[in-house]
Amino acid sequence: MSFTVEAGTRRLRLPHYLGYASGDAANNLAFSMTSLFLLVYYTDVVGMSAAAAGTLFLVIRVWDAFADVFAGRVVDATMTRWGKFRPFFLFGAVPLMLLSVATFTVPALAEGATAVLLAYLTYGLLGLVYSLVNIPYGSLASAMTQVPEERGRLAGFRMIGTASTMILLALVVAPQLQRFQGDPDGLQQSLLVTTALFGVVGVLLYLFLFRTATEQVPRTVAKVSLKQSLGTLRRNQPLMVLCVASLAFLCGMFALTTAQAYYARDVLQNANYIIVLTLLSSGAIFLIAPFIPWVIRTVGKKHGFVGFGAIGVVGGVVISLGPPSVPVVPLVGFGLVGVAVAGVNTLMWALEADTVEYGEWRTGVRTEGTTYALFSFTRKLGQAVGGAAAAYAIGIGGYVANAPAQSEAALWWITAAAGFLPAAFILVGIVLFLRYPLTEAAFAEMVEQTRARRADTRAGERKEVP
Template identity: 50%
Template sequence: MKKLNKLSIIGYGAGDAANNLAFTTATMFLLVYYTDVAGISAAAAGTLLLVVRLFDAFADVFAGRMVDRAYSKRFGKFRPFIMFGSIPLLLLSVAVFSVPQLGESGMLLYAYVTYAALGLAYSLVNIPYGSLAGAMTQDPGERAKLGSARLVGALTVSSALGIFVAPLIKPGADLQQTFTTITLIFVVIGTALYFFTALTAKERVHRAVPKVTMKQSLETLKTNKPLMMLCLSSFFFLTGYLALTSVQLYYLRDVLGRLDLYPVLSIIQLALTFVLAAFMSRLVRTVGKKNVYIYSSLGTVIGGVIIFFTPASQVWIGFSGLVISLIGVLAVNIGVWALEADTVEYGEWKTGVRTEGITYALFSFTRKSGQAVGGALAAYALALGGYKSGGGAQTPDAIFGIQVAAGALPAVMVIIPVLVMSKYKLTDATHAEILKEIQARRTKTAYAGPVEANTADGTTSTDGTTLAASASTSAGLSAPAEARNPAGQ
């Protein structure tokens, strides 16, 4: 395929900047907002985050099926969701940070309803957005560029939040007015960014089946072992990452006593994002996406260990642990989207049907589940330590609870993805072979004409080829016989 032009890459990155005006604002500040502004207890807030984020995970599956079933001749499969779902999503972000004083039960009910509605709206925008990358290009290097652009967009927003918003989270400030003003501004900025994405990031990958049935979706998932391994590793990685993200502000403010370092960390994060984005495409071509994922995860583990064992008096050692963890997280978050897109081709190779929507939805389902568990575990660690709302002086037990959430949980959880991905078989070389075989199958179909054929396992191929079970390829992956030898040679 032709290389992506710069405008389409920038446009794709703008979409995740818009996503994170809602998503990162919630992950960074919602726990603090619930405990320190709305007055909800840490334990109740932890349960809320767990329940609603698990609901979000199932909402992703619903959104994935909606995407697979939809198709517009004018706008394609994905862009209509981005255009028409953006404004409701951003308005719900305003509602989430506007909890009225209705008594404890009333506040909790309002928080549950608004956060769940935000999660559903986010799924209906983010699943199409994430699926769009796999439909823009099949080149690993170009997909790495899209992953880099996505991370740049996301981290530009999160860095801005850290630089300009986090310093405002201090005792005595009118935080309700702060969050209301910020989220209203985000409605305007986010809408403009989403429409920029919809106008510039367009689908280019051929699809034989525009609308995918439920049976075809389930068949693709059932045979996609690399996707399942990637989902499992991402669940544990996100559990550790969200634990750290949820209490990062608490760690700087209450453990190190240096809330002023939050903007510094955000600036470092932004600089690292641009550096990694510039080199990630070359790094992927050199060592492969799988190895980037594994080595970066190990960096996050090391950072977590430093955070957990560093005494509160050693500010700069603890801060360095945050930076090391951050480098690992950034690198993983660039490469993981390209890995997910590769599993779409693997599913197409196995079944003859491209199912970006349900594939990305299952991937996002496990990530959301990990986020739910990670955020809840962080809140429970605060509660068990006896965290006092309001940001005042904390007890040694509360300090220890924060260090557990910021250091021990990420270190323990992220080592599991390393073990899982060490067995991952869908390497870049294998993916390249798969792409060649898919293209050869399409070429044969173009000459022979589309014919519906039954597969050896009783399912139907919709791209005009007979897909029969066969022996393993040289890379150790099971492939359909017609896919392995599409021209019959």
């Protein structure tokens, strides 16, 4: 079904897409830095056990999830001369990047139990400020356009921003892990310089996002009350299905992300393999993103989600069964998971934007902030559960920090955390998502009805003016 642009709005141009990509690149200079390397940092530099670090991840990421809900309410209650979302990029960039540096400075500030307490404090504050920047960023897409293909393209550019940053992180940080293996002080100093440089780059990227972002989808209510937000969420079945299915999928994705550095360094016996694994698991987005609008047009978001997810299940099994002595086999598995993550994650963002329209169609109120916050809440829970599950699995295997070699049991559990565990979570996500009710045709009809209702409201308001 063809889609028309609503009166008063315009088609997005390349600067809008590039600006949106730069926003997620900046987000991931903080977010993916912790997802990829914070567990290694806590075990090998701070000196925590894998189990203690896993508990920290679980506690702080659940805290982050509730911080997302708080941030969603702040966003829905905000309206300024810069718009609803853009001010958060302007004022949140510097605090977020400073906290990212602080999170990787724990041993330089304290030791022992105090260092662990400081790790909770810095990581917890990072999560709160990240929510206050990321929730408006994610909510922005639904306010930029209602055209499905443009939303798919925005999601694709967003994932390109994510993948670019993750590849950059691997290229910069992986050699440091290899060079300073067994030298926690050297690794600490190296990461301090690295995160400081990333902080400067991140602030510049947020400023570019602020400059290029546009909020043009009409809204009937500028500031949304808590009652209106909750009423919209209660009646939004597509959002609920998307959240529970995404939770399972993201548990698998973050389990793999958490175990990836250990798999490269200890199973494949070379930390520089992190670069290869990241290129395979994150670089796939450069191949997949251009085809997402085509996937949406031909098979729809729902079937695309299920199909990409199935590829991920196969990839996880290949990682676990592939012999490390023949690295090409598990590398193929990482590539398959990369295709799955690229496809499903990109479709998730487009699906979430669609649920905003569904909520407005049911209630007459747009709640981008709260809707995205609930979706992000489940993403943070996925990060918490997936990251903690991988950390616990590594701990069960008997991982020993800074040891020249790990036991066979430790290597098996690291491999399972990178392969079987993600495959199982993704399979559950596929089964849950089969209940998603919103088709492409139904979405287009729903948006047209909402537009007509808005037009009737505006006409009625004009008649009441004396």
